[in-house]
Amino acid sequence: MIAEKPLQICNASAGSGKTYTLVIEFLKLVLNEKKPDDYFSRICAMTFTNKAAIEMKDRIIKALNDLAYPIDKKQKKYQNEVSEKLNLSVTFIQEKAKKVLTQLLHQYEQFHILTIDKFNLRLIRSFARDLNLNSDFQTTTDDKEVLSEIIDELFSEIKNDSNDEWSTQALEYAKENLEHEEKWDFKARLKEVAEILVKESNFSLIEELKKMDFSQEKYKEIKKNIQQIKSLISNEATNLKKAFDDLNINENDLPGKSRTVNAFNKLLTNDLFFQTENRNFFTSNVFDTVTLNKKNSFPDLFITQFENFTTFYSTKINEYHNLNEFRKVYYLFTFLNRIAIELDLYKNKNHNVLISEFNKLIAELIQEEEAPYIYERIGNRYNHFLLDEFQDTSRLQWTNLIPLIHDSIANKNNNFIVGDPKQSIYRFKNGLAEQFISLPAIYNPENNKKTVELSKYFYLQGEKTELNDNYRSSNEIVSFNNYFFTFIKDNEPSLLKNFYEKIEQNVIQKQIKGVVYFHSEKLEKSKNKSIELSLTENENDINDMSFLLEWIDDCLKDGYKPGDICILGYTAIQCNTYANFLYEKGFEVVSADSLLIFKNPTVLLLLSYLKCIAYPHSKIELMVFAEKYLTLNGIFTYETWSKYCEVNSKKQTLFNSELFIKDYFNEEKNFYPSYTNLYHLIQHFYQITDLDELSNPYLHQFSDYVFQYEQNFSSHIRSLLEDFEKNKKKISLQIADNEEAIKVLTVHKSKGLEFPVVLIPSLHWEIMKSAKYLFHKTPYIYYSNLSARNKVWNHNKEEYETEFQKNFLDKINLMYVAFTRPKHRLYVRNVINTESINYLSHHVNNWFSNINHPNKNENLLLIGDRTTIQQEIKEKTNIFTPKNHKDRLWYPQLSFNDKQNIEEEELSEERHYGTLLHYLLSNTTKEQEIEKTIHFFQNNGMIETKFVSKLTLDLKTFFSQEICLNIFSEYKEIYRERKIICSDGTIIRPDLIVIKENELIIVDYKTGTKKKEHQEQILLYKKALNEMKFPKVKSFLYYTSSQEWLEM
Template sequence: MDKPLKIYSASAGSGKTYTLVKTYLELILKGDAQPLNFSKIIAMTFTNKAALEMKTRIISALDNLSNPERVPENTEKAKKYLADISKDFGMKPEEVQKKAQIALTHILHQYEDFYVMTIDKFNLRLIRSFAMDLNLDANFKVIIDETEITQRVTEDFLNEIDDQFTSVLSKLFVQLAEEKMSDGENWNFERELSDYLKILGKEEAIELLNQTDEETYSSETFNLIKLQIRHLDQKIEENAEQFLDKIQPVVDDIDDKRKKNSIVGLIEKLKANKSRISSEMKMPLTEAQIRYMENNELPEHIVNILTDFYTKHLELIAQTEQLNRVKKSFHYIRLLKKIHDRLQEFRQTEQIIRISEFNRMISDLLKNESSPFIYEKLGTRFNHFLLDEFQDTSRLQWQNIVPLVHEALSQQYQNLIVGDPKQSIYRFRGGVADQFVALPAVYNPKNEASLKEISGYFEKMGIREDLGDNYRSSKEIVEFNNLFFTELVKFIRQEKEIDYTSYYDSIVQNPKSEKKGYIELISLKEKARSAGDEDSEEENSSENIRFLISRVEECIRDGYEKGDICVLGDTARLCNEYAIALSQKGYKVVSSDSLAVDSDQAVKLCIIYLSWRNQPSNELAAKRFAEKFLSIRFPEDATRLYMSYMNERPAFNEESGPVSYFNTRQFVNDYFESWENFHFPFENLYALLERFYQISGLNELENPYLHHLSDLAFNYDLNNGPDLNTFLDFYAKTGKNSSIQTPENKDAVKIMTAHKSKGLEFKIVIIPQLNNNFLKNKAKYLIQLDEHLSYTTLSQKVLSPKLKNNYTEEYTAGLLDKLNLYYVAFTRPIDRLYVMNYIKSNSSVAFGPIFHEFLQTPVFESHTAEKEIIGKEREFFRFQFGERVTNPASFQANEANNFVPENVSDKLWFPSISLKNHLEDIDESIEEQRRYGRQLHYILSELEHFNDSTEAIEILQKKGLIEKAFSERLLQDIQHITSSKMYEELHQGKKQVINEQSIIISESEVKRPDKIIVKDNETIVLDFKTGLKTGKDLKQIKNYCEILEQMDFPNVRGIVLYTQELEFIEV
């Protein structure tokens, strides 16, 4: 009997998705399988994009099987697919066709029961099913961007610090400040706390925080740690004094004059620095002195004295080092635990869930529940689980699914897990490749008894199989990767004593393609210049850029289209450099990573303009605008033109000379007709930008960066209103880093990060720089040091065994991350792979030096095309595999047909279709909540224009202003609000209701309250809020009230209505 749990190790290009789709078809078509069984199958993957692809592939497969002749140009391929599936399933083609027709019909008519989704979406469904058990409202919100929530809770928390510093929090803050001052450190509390707050979004860090005992973070404990450090410092000084007492009388026993002088120098150094030895002299002996000691190059009794001193000193320093790390983080960890507890309270009061909490909440909820109970709550029973990209699944995600898979296996239902530990590149999101390596056993690093029994059962019911063929790449590329990564893993094991064999045991693949391929590797190592050389980084970059440009040109000469080429970078910053370099050479580029909106000069001009409009009297903003405007419009003459507006006026102090100033009004009049034309009134941010484009001669239709900026403004208007100040703040924090999305076509080179390339394929891949760090400089990690936590940097130079072990673990994991990332990158190409490795310095945490040394092993001797070694100044290697084949098959992808508008009316809709939607990967359920909130807000503002709420919804739905799917829920919520006692009282005696009327405050500021209810002796300003409560809500309504009072409205009252809680708050 076949085992019900199949595990496929699917290397790159091995037909993983094909296998998943075939398994799905088998469960609904093969033999006695029923087509209606599709609702009992759930396929889960890692991203929305992958889930959509899998859905599309399943539907497409069923369509081809159902009616292979439906699409004439695809008939032969569809008939062959039907024949292959029929043969594999042991069925007649007409049987398969009939079952496929039934399955496709039912899936399309019951699409909500077609379960192909991300693990996060499945978890969200679980949480909604258990909302009552979690004390959550059924309509709770999910927060994807956690920063705003965390900052808001932190601000509210820190506002509790009282002037007298009497509360627990106040005392904690004072202790933190005093500690920083006593250590003589520069202190930016806000920045440091912000750094620590990042911990709260990490699954493994939350687990450590939850395990930490509150009592271990008392003031008494902190004082005890400081006392221990002082005692250790004293012991270090005493050890030095004892050494001096022993060594000074016998130093003349050393015959070798040079060695004697060295030890005398050590004595003098210790005597001169005795008071600072504990804090400053981590390593008291020089390399030479250590060599004398270890090689017994001194008299035996002196070697013993040195050894005793040195050994004890290192032991004491190691203890001090560890305690100092704990001490430095102590108050922040204590504060972090309190903020974490407050976040849990906030979740209950505000009915929100941060996305990072999903897995932990479900784990806590389900660990003691049986599968039948879970299914009862879920409302659906799944018999078959198909899990894709398993290597990127977090430990908690897998543990949460284990009970359900266990239940399915116990009923002998077929289940499938597909993954590849070599492509595990999302450890920073919690992915654990070891879980896949352990399969069919359940990964159990803590040896939990509850998992042990289940693990044994999974081992009994499961079987592993490698998908050993490669259908993507040419023979030469497959064979190159087989050789390269097999030998590289051996090299790392030999040179670094790190064994990655378990992750790369299925590296060798069988190439199925008949195409010819070509690989070129270049590694250039040059002697690093002095630290003060400012040009070294620029030259480093220029070597990579030269390589990139020359290889793009080479491919085009060989007959490839620009759209056949994909450039891969390690980071979005590198991708941006590549995009700018190619653009400057006249190449069109397509990228989701590289084209940051803020990299465009016209966008920079717009943001400077908005900043000036936000502060019209700011003379510096006016100068910055003039400089940028003139540099764009007149690059050759900008300085002269700018200086022509510099005038002089007398100083206030007659003794001083005249003062120069920039004639802003003259500049504006010359280039923008008039001051009034430049400082025009506006109703919303989108309109403000569109008008500015007109008066400044910017063309949004020719510049996708400007279009993207307008998109940002439009979406901000919808979600937050036309507040220029807060928009600029949003842009500075997050908006400027968003990238424009452009459609693919054969005339544009693709650019993306290696992470984004996973699952994709390209004819040509160019990697301009391989020498990237696998451990970030100054990156901090939350680590356990005995009973305390420390959020600290890691280094190989530490002496503490625990810190050294933490560094080794992170080094090993980081190097594997980078190795896997390059495996993903090297396996994307079909025809050609170009790689450049340029090294300026021998960093111990960079991949480049490892790659460079590896290329000098005998494995590559027969492939050496060029070699140049000039002492230590320069080492250059170039390797070639395969042959360059010119005139490849023409580009097959559909060219993007960008519409170019001719009429003014066309411009109204052109931008929305000319560029891809940059929000396509946002979780559907989150976006749905936002849309619903906006539509509820709109109806409440417009309600007075209709006889009742039913009529309002009917008419607005017909006009397309609200969605049909929301109509019933909207009607219930509106009736609930309008029938409330408070709402009715607010409208009693009303003479006039003013809805969303613009109030022009100045040339640059417009206010628009949702509703103003005017009575004989009273005015009520009513503002609707469909989202979370924020501090700015009350400030905003208060501001409205002050404006209306200045306009002589009688007795103005301001009220905010939070629609979710039906809570009226008066300011």
């Protein structure tokens, strides 16, 4: 018997039982009579997401439980399957499974099934000292927030000083943006571009960027070189034009006549520096006219000069454009360079590690280390590795795992890697499916010598197998996918050869009768364009989605429940279109990210109202609110609107806000109320507009968002509006999954899932977005828009073609994932109205037009017949709906003062202590008052005895600090938590205001960890008091837990 090689690679197509196979591999290792019952602790299984890791844990525990305690026929059948696969008796498997399960549940922390990121985090913590990290370092998952904070800080350093190079460069960049008709305020663009700094595929380029000279002198040198090249080209062009004019040839005697003359005339125009794809100034026709000289119109000397110019121009214009393209991004790179440096300083100062740099940190550290040393540091020795979804693994992730797997292979331990390149859809997250295709050899395009030797060893020790059976889908769906994707592979051989080499699957579920409905059509220009717009460009136009209702109606008539149906979209916005359309038609809809609340008219009205409160003097905000309010209530007419619009003597239209408020809200103080917090303000809005929060889930979700924001951050209305604007595409309606609700998901979210029925309303998916890419072309680095319109120069033509092919493959893979989700029925609609090759729909229609399937007529491919299914009758799930106890009766508004803060019973002890300290700081002015104040509150039952000594010590520490002594010295007045109404109507309440002879000091006490919102809040206080014309306003934050002062 030939022994199994220690590195097993499994190519598992969709529906082929990948998870089942992984569980069997795990059982094979733990149900071994020679291994101890806790051998599971020597196995490390890694997957791509937390959800997948949890699912794998559940499947393994369930498998062990079914083997140990089989009750029904299904469990006993599984027991026999495992017995056969592992070549072990049922009795042994049952007894061993009981022992392993017991050990696993008692030593659950040794059950190592986790994401690669979590495994990497363990490595980083083990090597913290080697990485110069504090042992208590924090991981940061929101890279954008960190970058935004750094950029805000950099902009605050810009000053009006011509001697400061940083400020000068910022000003020059702003001027350059104005010259190119872009916004001079480039902060927002910079925040967007800065994300390339934390993208794994850019790490090597960013390191190169850090080494480059971005001084003002260097920029002047580049501009000078550009001008010199431009002058050289202009001089040569002028000489050639003069030589042509000196020939004095009659236009009618020239081949090409006026066309040839015009070509030479352009030598003295700006056309000389326009981009042309072949880098030649003259067209091929003009070139042939001169060089072939069929009419002997040109003397040999002129032809030689012409040919020399063409060669010279081709070289120099390429230099010119390459250098000029670099000049265009010079200041952008200057900023990126500075941000990259500041990012390193930020991480060191705050003891932070960005999750995006996990792989990079480990790669730098362990590449030269041996596996035993790594194991010694992390405190575990793994004998086996099981890697799931390998096609989504990044280059650095795999590189970091190679030493550990090499060690396992060397010890003749089994390792298992499973993946499917056809389901590689996370390239934008650095997934590299080529690595899986290369296995058992190691992907090594750079031909690294060390990797070459390792690769040979892996290749000898590994073997790849295929899972060709499909256990998920009906015969009709499997047959269609086999046929359709084989056809694509044959028509796109260079693109799909390696990825779709093993596309054919065997049908297992032959008893299931399925349906494939595939409609593909190219609209004539005369036809209604809104059909496709309703699915892609304009998510608000849903007049032509009646086909969705027809598909759903057919399925419901055939016995399917709404919960059996899943609609797949390309983007969250597209899914939102489908979800809202169905919701308005009376269907329940479940969607993780589709029912976006900012799309709801009542939420938009509420947001408009909050803007009116935030900007009470803005007539425009009130006018917008009035329009939304009248429209929502169905009373927006020309006559109604005209009532509130007055035309003055200058023929300007003015909105009569006073009359509008009087007509619909009685008086101004009812529309602009005083409020204690944002949540109360929103409840007031519901009352004055007669909206019922509990009957409108969108409003209820928004109220919950406001409540959570206020609890975690602040009650400042403008901050709330900014936060909502930033996160609005992440806040969606949450509805519990149930059999009566249709599911709406993006294709990415559907990966790994299956549904009885899948509906795909559109394949109009953009292949290559008009985004910019960072790439290197010696000697420069570029940040350029790679698109069909901008691939004309050698510095990005090749990159464009490569990137387009990769994106095209990504979209085909995404389509494969979508088409393999259904078990019974697949409905696809592909309607196009564009010839653009940048949309998948265009290519799909071309493929569809050329296939010769026997079940296809002109625009429709229909496989299988609709049949009625028998559903198992289950007890209907009752969804709890809260009864409306809206206060139609009047209840007094209870005002909870400071005492509420220290009587909050649900706070943790740490938070409770922080609240107590905060309260005492607000009621104590000097050290001599400490004991007296604490004694008073203790006697009144507001402070527990166990906190007294620590509170006393912390207060004494506070008042003994030099900053504190300076704040409380020689003051004229002190105000604690005094309400201040700002010019825009916003109410603020600083913890402490100290007024002195020539300055005013604001102090805000914070009990938690540092947050950006704390700084924003106190700077808002400072701005408000500056507007009140107080002299020399200073602001401080005091963190009670760390006893740290920050001056803002």
